[in-house]
Amino acid sequence: MSYIRITDQPIKVGPLYEKLVAPEYGGIDIFVGTVRQWTGPIETTRIEYTAYQPMAERELEKLAAPIEAAGGRVVVVHRIGNLALTDIAVFVGVAAPRRAEAFAWCRTVIDTLKQEVPIWKKEYDTDKIRWGN
Amino acid sequence: MEVTIHVFAYLRERLGATLTVDLPAETTIAALKEAVSARDLLVADTVANSRVAINQEFINGPAIKLHPSDELALIPPVSGG
Numbered sequence: 370m371s372y373i374r375i376t377d378q379p380i381k382v383g384p385l386y387e388k389l390v391a392p393e394y395g396g397i398d399i400f401v402g403t404v405r406q407w408t409g410p411i412e413t414t415r416i417e418y419t420a421y422q423p424m425a426e427r428e429l430e431k432l433a434a435p436i437e438a439a440g441g442r443v444v445v446v447h448r449i450g451n452l453a454l455t456d457i458a459v460f461v462g463v464a465a466p467r468r469a470e471a472f473a474w475c476r477t478v479i480d481t482l483k484q485e486v487p488i489w490k491k492e493y494d495t496d497k498i499r500w501g502n
Numbered sequence: 503m504e505v506t507i508h509v510f511a512y513l514r515e516r517l518g519a520t521l522t523v524d525l526p527a528e529t530t531i532a533a534l535k536e537a538v539s540a541r542d543l544l545v546a547d548t549v550a551n552s553r554v555a556i557n558q559e560f561i562n563g564p565a566i567k568l569h570p571s572d573e574l575a576l577i578p579p580v581s582g583g
Binding site: 420447458 | 510511555558575577580583
């Protein structure tokens, strides 16, 4: 069973990793996205995330479904609200029998999340405010 | 028919969380976007780049059929992760 959440609480990696541990899996790939200070010359001070929460969770469930059907396990948690530098914005974890699938599926989930899932960032820089994209 | 459209991110800052517009039941994505853009000239570019979701599913259109109970949303380019 996948575990999908949009939360306003800080993301803790340990308990989410535990959800991916099972005897049938030999590879667990985890991507953790954090708030970065520098984007070239632009200095970010914090990021505010918002979401169309029920649709975001549905889209993530749709992303997880084929992976789960193919024998993997998917854990995705995205944080919303105000995040400081180094805070975790997103946790994507995929467990699979072997590493090739774990890597590929984890990448698919985070790459598709960034393209399709209705979540938005508002970046506060030292000199301006930017909406992501 | 009066329909309520949920908007997000920059659109929400400009327009509020929802707006009500008058559209025929059988309409198009272009007409829906035009109705939203008419509210605030500054949102036109973002609206043009937004996608429409009905009942939390992306709709490609161009034609759309609306029901009074539908949950309509305009989804600006996403930037999660």
